[in-house]
Amino acid sequence: MSKEDRGWSILRHFIAGSASGVALVVAGHGFDTIKVRMQTDTSGRFNGVIDCLIKCLREEGGRGLYKGASPPMVATGFINSVMFGLMGLFGNALRKSPETPLSIPQIMLCGTVSGAMLSLIVTPIEGIKARLQVQYKQPPGTPAQYSGPIDCARQLIRNHGFRGLYIGWLPTVLHRGSNWSYFGAYEAVKRYLTPPGNEGKLSPLASITAGACAGTAFWLSCYPIDVIKNRIQTEPDIPGKKKLYDRGILQCAKTIYKREGAAAFFKGLTPCLIRSVPANSAAFFAFEVFRAMKCYNYNIFSCHSGSFREQEVTQPPSISMVVHPIFTPRACHWFNRWFTFVASFLALFCGGTAYLFASYSEDVKEKLHLEQSSVNLLGTSFYFAQVGALPVAAAFDRFGPRPVLWSASIFLAGGYTLFRHGLINEWPIGVLSIGLVMVGLGSVGIYLSSIGPNIVNFGIHNKGKVVGALVTMFGGSSAILAQIYEHVFKRRYSDPSRALLDFMMTLSIGLGATVAIAAFFINIIPPKEEKVEEKTINTDKEVVPDEETALLGESKPVVIVDPLLAYPQRTWFQAIRSFDFHLLFFSYLIGVGAGSTLSTTLAQLSRSLGNRDTTTLLVLFVISNAVIRPIMGSTSDVLSHKLSRPGFMMISLFFLSLTQLWSCFVTKETLYPIVVFTGIGFGSVFMLAPVTVNEIFGSKHWGKNNATVNVGPAIGNYLFVLMQAHIYKSNSSPDSIQCYGIECFRLTFIIMSILCGFGFLSSVILWERTRELYRLKWLASKK
Secondary structure (H helix, E strand, O other): OOOOOHHHHHHHHHHHHHHHHHHHHHHHHHHHHHHHHHHHOOOOOOOOHHHHHHHHHHHHOHHHHOOOOHHHHHHHHHHHHHHHHHHHHHHHHHOOOOOOOOOHHHHHHHHHHHHHHHHHHHHHHHHHHHHHHOOOOOOOOOOOOOOOHHHHHHHHHHHHOHHHHHOOHHHHHHHHOOHHHHHHHHHHHHHHHOOOOOOOOOOHHHHHHHHHHHHHHHHHHHHHHHHHHHHHHHOOOOOOOOOOOOOOHHHHHHHHHHHHOHHHHHOOHHHHHHHHHHHHHHHHHHHHHHHOOOOOOOOOOOOOHHHOOOOOOOOOHHHHOOOHHHOOHHHHHHHHHHHHHHHHHHHHHHHOOHHHHHHHHHHHHHHHOOOHHHHHHHHOHHHHHHHHHHHHHHHHHHHOHHHHHHHHHHHHHHHHHHHHHHHHHOOOHHHHHHHHHHHHHHHHHHHHHHHHHHHHHOOOOOHHHHHHHHHHHHHHHHHHHHHHHHHHHHHHOOOHHHHHHHHHHHHHHHHHHHHHHHHHHOOOOOOHHHHHHOOOOOOOOEEEOOHHHHHHOOOOOOEEEOHHHHOOOOOHHHHHHOHHHHHHHHHHHHHHHHHHHHHHHHHHHHHHOOOOOHHHHHHHHHHHHHHHHHHHHHHHHHOOOOOOHHHHHHHHHHHHHHHHHHHOOOOOOOHHHHHHHHHHHHHHHHHHHHHHHHHHHOOOOHHHHHHHHHHHHHHHHHHHHHHHHHHHHHOOOOOOOOOOOHHHOHHHHHHHHHHHHHHHHHHHHHHHHOHHHHHHHHHHHOO
16 A cells, blocks of 8 residues: 555545445346345246346336335445445554555455444345335336335334334344455455556456456355345235244244245345346446545644645556546645535534423423423533543544544434433433433534634634534534424324434434544645644744835834744643633633523423423524524634634623623513524624634644633533522422423523623633734734
């Protein structure tokens, strides 16, 4: 393997795998339909491969061979990209050095692990495809059972819940785990056909031949388990009739052997082997062509801006000449930066579910019969996770975004799974809180590993816009998911508990998998202006003319700009000891703590005022604080030479203080604008803080510095919610856990209004202390 950047190596595996997946479906789906129909035929409908082909063409035409092609056509490119990307990832992990090729056993191990992991994505797709493939043409006037892949998925979920999509998951794990033969055979044949000394020059013929052998070896090693998998996934749902294959792999195998003999395990093998030759030849040829691309890239496994390095990939001339001219250094720099932005956008959608608790908190309260104080404390679990964010941030600073994102995906999925099982078994609230703390830690990891790279990737004139757009998705995802919960899950089930449990399962699998995949595409690519942070210190200051005096043509003293002042790099210990850090910490604690307290207790406030429309209020809060983030980011970018980001935080906290004061007199009608204004103030402070940390204390230790600042909102939210719960309970009647009227909340709003005033004064002092720093940064960026 050449000395290429490992990040580009993995990304190329994803791109090449996507191309190979499309080629695989186009070349082989017709044969796959014949194979599946032969495997699942238990009535003697077909007398052989040729008979099956003729009947399909005669009764359904050529389109019949491509039934169920749309799910794999859409998904196989993505599936293969993940599979080949995982192969590249695990290969880099096993490889001792970039120059050392993997051994055949190591490649086989990578194939097994990547295939088993891929089963989580593949099982629903292959199940839907198989059901559509065995759906034969119906007599005139008789509707088909499934009108298409979406209808098939809908029926499976309606009949079996979300688990219906994962019928046949275990045989899929065993089937996909047989990738050891697939990749092992390909690599062995490829090396055999490549002359010694020409390992980097793979001819198209060698690639095609090795692909054909790989496909044949794969199906010979796992065909019986594929038969079992398709039998389990395609068995029809007939009310009142017991299924033959509903007790697992061994029971299915025994039933097939008893009824049809050992030959049934090899039904359809002939069309399968015929299909494997052109399909896998095309797939591997496309993979090798795209894997040979040339690009310049950066070290994605380091979070430091000094990790910039350009390395040109050595490519086999016989294949790479087709595509490498497209990927110039400038194009790759642009591609990596914006691809990172898009991947971060998706990851933050999954990580911003902390505000979602208000949409299902009442359902949790009713199911577990909790008091209001217990529900409030449960809601703070997300923010309490900020206290444990420092180790996550240290890992981000040390290892970069990818390992942190993969760990975050596990915490996110595991947290919602634990919370779901706690609801089912009615576990103590402490155990439920652990599940939500895990979700919160996952959210912290996603936030740091998505925002951090983009803060480094874009310059001072664009940081605000980019971070504003990203934190918009971080805050706006709850509004989207709340609507899905309200209008999809609650309407599907008459029982609110069933809707809540299925929603938790969907969050666990869907969000966790999305974050794990997005992690592959997040790079750190510092712009030119950030390189000053890692250069050797130069004591000679640069002389930059004052722009205003130059325009007037006057001879005035010049402005001295020291890059080390404009781009400071304070360590974590230096930062937390500074007075500026204390001011920012307190301002952020008040601003975000006040806003998050409203979101946590919004359902109770709404009910106390006689307003049952909690979902609309939550959506208004989420949308208002999400929309203001890119607006505030763009405004603070454009006016950064007039008013620094601490100045904008000062304005936001003053606005929040007035809103909290107005909340003391809230009514059922004025609750809507108050929620919107609180969201605006909250979103503004939330957007400004991470960029301010970067600009005042630098990007090298941004993860730990930002995580420490984020402890503030966790403390604020916890204390404010405890205070609100005590005030709420003191105004409730002794024989009820409910409280009605504004008196239940008025004292809370008065206290928070005063505290927001102190936060405003704190940000005024920070603004005054950092004015010179921001002036120097602006001048340095204009050089």
